[in-house]
Amino acid sequence: MRDLRGLSKEGAEFVAVHMVAATGLSEEDPELAWRHARAARSKGGRIAVVRETVGLVAYRAGEWAEAISELRAARRMGGGPGHVAILADCERAQGNPERALELARSDEALQLDAEGAAELRIVVAGARADMGQLDAALAHLHQGSGFDLAKPESFSARLYYAYADLLIEAERNEEALEWFIRANDADFDEETDAPDRIAELLEAREEADAALAAMGGADSGPALPDVRETGAAVAGSAGREGKSSTPDEESAGEESAVVDDFHQDSSNGDNSDADPAISNDIHQEATDHAAPSHIVNAAEREHPAVAGSDATLSIPLFSDAPGSYGATAAGDSTVAE
Template sequence: MGAEGVHTPSVPEPELPDGITAAELDAEARRDLRGLQKDTADMVARHLVAAGRLVDEDPEQALEHARFARKRASRIALVREAAGIAAYHAGEWAEALGELRAARRMGGGPGHLAVMADIERALGRPERALELARGPEVKELDRSDMIELTIVVAGARRDLGELDAAVVGLQIPELDATKRDPWSVRLFYAYADNLLAAGRESDALQWFVHTVDADVRTETDATERIAELTGEELPDDGVEFDVEDEEPSTEIDSETDAAVGEAPAEDEIADAEDDAEDDSDSDSDDVADSAADLESDEDVEDIEDVAAESTDDDAVSDSADVPEPAVAEAGVAEAAAAEAGDADATATAVPVEGGQEK
């Protein structure tokens, strides 16, 4: 149990990030540390700077630095306030509330009233959040803090089931879709969210659109909320993903198909059949025997069916080894056969089926 009745776990000094100096702390904060010995003041200042740097990206680590600073300077309001904010971001609600209360007692003023009210909500006490919003310190808040408190109060009323009151409470002069003030994004989003909770989907959609227009830094998920309400897909963010390369096609291009479809010379067929016999005698013999028996176009179709069924890998590989000049010679042979009108030559010039499945 530390000073002011706030429990803070005992932790060793956390390692400081490289390059941090006490001079990075703003001048007003450094003045608050003048009551400490110089070495202690510099140490506390460096840990406060580290907490400020890490509070958004690593709130737990930021809290470690703030706790250590508090341990060395527990009677300085600035240090207690920093510890409270760090605890708030880390989700340590009770610790955060205790530190902020202590900072208010030490330093006076409204303190982080909106943060304290939000912590009361997080602790399941929305009534206390409303009490804080009615306190005399509210008059001392600047406009930005006042709007933050207004957003928290709307949330507290929503927690209590007062949905319409939550919506009405946010209808303040700053709720103007044409304005671009520092608080506009949060105010527009909170209003849209409470409209949706009250069942006013159409109005909520419109204000989520206003939020997107104002949210140039993409601080909210308003775009996703719009997609949920409209059922439309999220817009393309311009990120392209690599597509796996397709496997090479086993089909021959149209020009090769046309060439292979032409009748090859009888000598080339014999060479191909001889090569195929080396690895698959039975299949090649069937093809060769069937080719020898053919004398009509109907037989040609039958032998192609037989060849299609014999798709042995070795036969396919060997048939693909037919030299390219054979295709050109096949065209010459067919042209000669056509001029002679030799039907039998055309019938025996059967293309090797394996050559169509490279």
């Protein structure tokens, strides 16, 4: 409630109720959460943490333009690097990979911690892939911490997963299988669907083997265990014995980093501070969802709101697909705009 002290008692309670409802519903029903966030903004639009919450919820709901506008407003109000990776991912989702790369070269990007920088690397790699630069995308993921198989970080699983996903796009499925296994081995919090991706690749291999056998040909390669049953990380064990974190020398030679100089993003965008009035019935609906017991000051945190942090919203690390976590959930809206 400290961040809402500039409001009247009634206004602070109204904003707090809708913010708690928005954050609580962000995964279950992003569309409804977004409407609650906008309701909070109608009375708290001059408060950084409110604008940040609206931006993060808009991102989850797939409202890319509004997410960019609100997160930039929150950064201007509250300072700090802001959610650079989410801003870059929103630009990708709008078909602007070049602007995602600009954000990665900004002064704010230099202020990110190791985990935030890893998130941004995944988004940048995806932007490179969008531009048809797969080798550069793969090479970019190796830059920075988290890719050493012998010393995995809490965010390494996401890096390995993104790398495997790009290998699939490059039609290097056997290598992708190895990296999905490594991702599964490092994914202690089960943030990824690596076991499902492994199963898909193994099934595709078995089908190819069966087709070759029917034609009298050789099989496509040695069988690997289904990690969903065994939990074994076949390829990941090599890293624990001290293997290098990079692919083979031939692949590394092909994947030279292509880094262009871009101008820093200076576009701030216009942000409205208030929505139309919210009815008492709508406010009561929000009260039913959550009580104004506690609001985390997200604007004061150093890290983007990602899974595993103490953030108000749980925004997972990114995949190589833009806006991977912004799909709108189905459900009836009970908050009027």
